[in-house]
Amino acid sequence: MSEINTSSTQLNDEDLQDLVASTDTGGRTPDNKNIVKLMAAVALAWSVFQIWIASPLPFVFGWGVFSSGEARSVHLGFAIFLAFLAYPAFSGSSRHKIPLTDWALAIIACLCALYPLIADASLIQSIFGTRLSDRPGAPNTYDIIVSITGMLVLLEATRRALGPPLMVVAIVFLAYTFLGPIAPELIAWKGSTLGGVMNHQWLFSEGVFGIALGVSTDLVFLFVLFGALLDRAGAGNYFIKVAFSLMGHFRGGPAKAAVVASGMTGLISGSSIANVVTTGTFTIPMMKRVGFSAEKAGAVEVASSVNGQIMPPVMGAAAFLMVEYVNIPYFEVVKSAFLPAIISYIALVYIVHLEAMKLNMQGLTREGEQKTIKDVLISWAMTLLPIIALAGGAYYLSEIYKALATSSARLATVLAIIAIQYVVFKSFKAKASEDKVAKTISTGAIILGNTIIGAFGLFFLIDLLKTHVSGDMVFAVITILILAVYIILAKISSAYPDLVMDDPNSPVVSMPETGPTVKSGLHFLLPVVVLIWCLMIERKSPGLSAFYATMLMIFILITQRYLFAFFRKSATSGMFKLGFEELTDGLITGARNMISIAIATAAAGIIVGAVSQTGVGLKLAALVEFLSMGHIMLILLWTGILSLILGMGLPTTANYIVVSSLLAPVIVSLGQQNGLIVPLIAVHMFVFYFGIMADVTPPVGLASFAAAAISGGDPIKTGFVAFFYSLRTALLPFLFIFNTDLLLMDVSFMEGVFIFVIATMAMLIFTAGTQGFFISRSKLWESGLLILIAFTLFRPGFWMDYVVPPYDERPGTELTRSMAEVDPGSQLRLLVDGQNDVGDPVTLTMVVNVPEGNTGEERVENYGLELLTQEDGSIMVDGITFDSPAEKAGFDFDQIIIDVGVPEDRPAKQWFFIPALLLLAFIIRRQRNRRDEQSRVENQMA
Incomplete structure (x- = not known):
């Protein structure tokens, strides 16, 4: 992997794109056009292959059906072939020529990856009399030679694509499988033969071709491809513009826009570095323009871009791995991840607000007028309420709809919503013309109500189709309806000018208007809605959901330019051709984006295979228990530290695979021994949250270097500031280990709303405490009390346990009597x-x-x-x-x-909210008085 420049020199756009390429898609751009075409053709073939195996077509035609193991071999074959062509061997190697050695390595590596598929083919049995599957655990000489060669070239591809750390860790675990007998007594094991290790690691699905590569093959590729197609269609720039139209007028508006834009692009991007460069190219110069230092501007972008990896549905590929490792439905993973991710982003917006307050920053202006928060609330209500209701509340809306079992009950609910809308509108109508807050409330009630009514109508329409249309025709009818909606949205969007990507170094003459900006790309939201609908409402598999959304994106890319030209009554000739060119480019880009992810999951499979073969996980549990002395908090701290150490060199996905394989079972078992029942999903979320710090943590946080390259700031200082901003992300894992309500486990809709409100409030208070600024600059003891208040809101049960024990302890002989009581x-x-x-x-x-x-x-x-x-x-x-x-x-x-x-009857733990809120009111009053006094002094001096 190319070296990152650690100087504070600001890079131009070409250098930034090269930085992304060197870390994500490969830094080579050969001069030979035929080689470029070959690499593009291979990437295109990879994307077509992945779409084919994800579709139902192989089963319809009875041809081209690949088993899971066969698909993994082909997947790795494509990835490792492209890796040697796209990634130079060393930082000083030519970026414009591919040496013969790399061609040889690419071909050999591809054949080794395909060997499990080839060696199990019927043709092999007819020639050699036996297939690979006929000799499990008994590899022959050819098997061992190919496996050794494959392991070596995979390690080299890992070094090129991801840097030395992951390669070194994989080598250490491989060496341990051979040197177990001479290892220290605490981790010693009997060792294994060369054939045994190669059989376990390469020939069968325990090591390289294990679960991690399977997830990359079956799920991750399609989601990454979906994001690449969405970005190629123009959604990336659309999200950035929408964010600026919503947030640009606040104090420190560009920084808040950076947070929102990075969160929105994080939905479709699995790379924090690409996210930094995509949004940071525009947001960082604007942040500096309103008063942020180069390091703080870069740090805000890093913190918000890295957080994109915790946003469902992709979550940097970890969501799909959790499905396999935790053995729960994908929907449950997304539901558990949703609330912490939203809270984390809200807290980051608040951090930016506090920084702006400290420096008395102003937002960007439109037509010479400084906007206040009240002026933008209406825009927020008009744009975000429906999105939140459909995305965050899709599942709950569907559950409420199902609970209303009869048509009359559903009709009564819709009429009640209309009545509430009418009452709210009438109540605020008189004030709405002058009072913007009143107008926001009435507008928000109408929009939210219409969204719920629209969702109910959609549910009813789907139910009607499923009831009265034959099963084979339902899919066709729904497809026609979706295409009709797409054409309508395209007509609406075509009425507004295309969003042009701005030059970040040119002066900002005016900020984009919210309404026209949002409406100019409404059709981009349709594939996202289809994806959410399939995942949350229909409960289809992630792979099939991504397939449907991807196919819709393919159709949009082919047709959107023609439709826009048609509706604008301009020339339509050549528009389909341009659409196909953009589609081809998107398919190639999606495959190139997957190279490093596929290599990372394959290399991490070496580590997982070594853990399963040697049983080192049990020995590590004993080591962690010894270091933590049996205390669960120390166990969590050691796990977090290990994740951070590994995160300094491993990409997030590989870090998650390694640490979860080693330590997730340890936390569960040791927690059980210490009286804490920790759900497995909470442990995996804990590990993952610390793993995302990989791109932040100095001295090798690549996202920090990318942001510093844009801002011209010091990369190490940028990394430390970003790490400080990310403390709220490091706090959340500890909270949902001890309070699984934050993961929405076994909670009702209203309980979920209450948890969201309280947890958000607590996180904002914690943020104010750590930032040393609330309403005014905080004294040290005020910051301490704010952190204490936040802890009480997050975990009131901690105090209640001291007041009233949660259980009546009885001897074990009374189990039967206790069961009866x-x-x-x-x-x-x-x-x-x-x-x-x-x-x-x-x-x-x-x-x-x-x-x-x-x-x-x-x-x-x-x-x-x-x-x-x-x-x-x-x-x-x-x-x-x-x-x-x-x-x-x-x-x-x-x-x-x-x-x-036996559970005790005791008061609700939420009673401790009362003293916490009273203490908060006390601090608010003190800080307000201090702020008002400072204002009076400043006015007198003026």
Whole structure:
């Protein structure tokens, strides 16, 4: 990978694009046009292959059906071939010529990647008498030679595409599989033969061709391709312009626009570095223009761009990996990730606001008039409320619709919404002409109500089609309706001028108007709506959802220029040809964007394979337990530190794969031993959130270097400021480990709304405490109290546990009686003595969901436990029913139940919000008085 310039020299646009290419798509641009065409043709073929295997067409025609293992081989074959052609060997290597050695390596690497597919073909069996699948665990000489060669070229491709760190980590784990007998006693193992390692790592789906590469093949490629097509259609510039039209007039407006624009482009981009360059090229110079230093301007862009990786639905490919590792539906991953991501972005906007307040910055002006926040609220209501209702509330709206089982109930709900709209409108009509806040409330109520009514109408239409149209025709009818909506939106958008990409170094004459800017690209939102609908409402698989959205994007790219020209009554000749050219460019770009991701997942598979083959995870658990002395908070701190250390060299996806494979089970098991039941999704989110700091953390945060290259600031200082801005992101993982409500686990719609409001408030208060500025500059003790208030709002149960213990502790002998006393569905907490996987004694905490039953004995039996009273009176687990709740909870034979915790009736933990809010009111009053006093002094001096 090319070296990053650490000087503070500001780069031009060509240099910035080269920076993105060197880190994301490969830095080579050969002079030979035929080679360029060949590379483009291979990338195009890769995209077509991925679309083909994602579509239902292979099964319709009965041809071209690839198994998962076969598709992974082809996927890696394309990626590794392009990697050697696109990425030079060294920073000093030619960027315009491909040496013969790289051609040779590309061909050899591609053949090695395809070897599991080739060696298992019927033709091989007819020639050699045996296929690869016929000799599992018994590789022959050819298998071993090809596997060794494949591992070596993959490591070299990893070094080129991702830098030395991931390659070095993979080599260390590979070496450990061979040198296990001479390793330190704590991590020693028996070792493996060369054939055993190669068989495990290359020939079957345990190592390189394991889950990580499978996710890259089946899911990630389509989402990355969807983002590339959307960007090629013009959506990237559209999102930036919309963000500026919404936020540009606030204090520090360009910085707030950078946050919003990066969040919107983060939905379609899996690369924080590309996000920095795409949006930062425009936002960073404007931030500097309104008063931000070069380092702070770069840091804001870095923090907001890196956060794009935590935004569903793509999440830097981690969302799809979580589906496989945690074994939960993709929808649940997105639901868990949504709230923390939104809160994190809101907090970043607030950080920018506080910085602007400190320096008394002003926003960019339109027609010589400084806009206030009240002036822009209407624009926010008109544009964001429907988006939030459809994106964030799509699932809940569908659930409410389903809960209204009859047509009359649905009609009554719609009429009630109309009535509420009318009442709100009448109440604020008199004030609306003069009071902008009143106009915002009435307009917002109308728009939000219309959005809900529109969603209900859409649900009703789909239900009607499914009921009265034959199954084979439903898809065709819905497709026709979507295309009709697209044509209508294209007609609306064509009435406004195309959004031209601005020159960031030229003076800003005027800011874009919100209404025309939003309307000029409405058709870009349709594929996003289709994707969200398929994922959230229809609950289709992520791969199929992305396929449908991608096919719609392909159609839009081909036709949008023709339709715009047709509706504008201008020349339409050549527009389809231009559309096909843009489509081809988008398909090529999408494949080029995937090279480093595919290589990263394959290389990370080496590490995962070594962990599964050696069992080092159990040994690491013992090491972490020793270092943390059994304290869950220290375990989390060590995990976070390890993630940050690995994050200094590994890309986010690889970092997540490695750390989650090593430490996620450790946190769950050690938490269980310390009385904390941690859901697996919370642990994986914890690891992932620390992993995204990879592109921020000095001294090698590549996003910080990219931002510094634009701003002309110091890259190390930019990285430290960005890391400080990202503290809110580092706080969230600790919070949702101890308060899983933030992940929207087992909460209702109204509970989710309440959690969102309280958590957002707490995060803003925490941000004010860490920034040292709230209403005015905070004193040190005020900052400390603000952080304490934020903690109380985030986790009020911490204080309630001290006032009233959550459980009535009873001896284990009273399990049956306790089961009989509580209501079905209640949770008992058991303390159990048993053994871990290596036979060492361990004490575990188990949560028992009490089943139905008339007696305690019947409930114990329904739960799946068979208990035995021993001679000393203790209760031992004597048997577990197969596939019972007890087996799924982790109960095992011969465990001793030593303690039963029965839930206590106690006051709601939210009572602690009252003293926290009173303390907040006290600080607000003090700071307001201090601010007013400072204003009076300044006025007198003036």
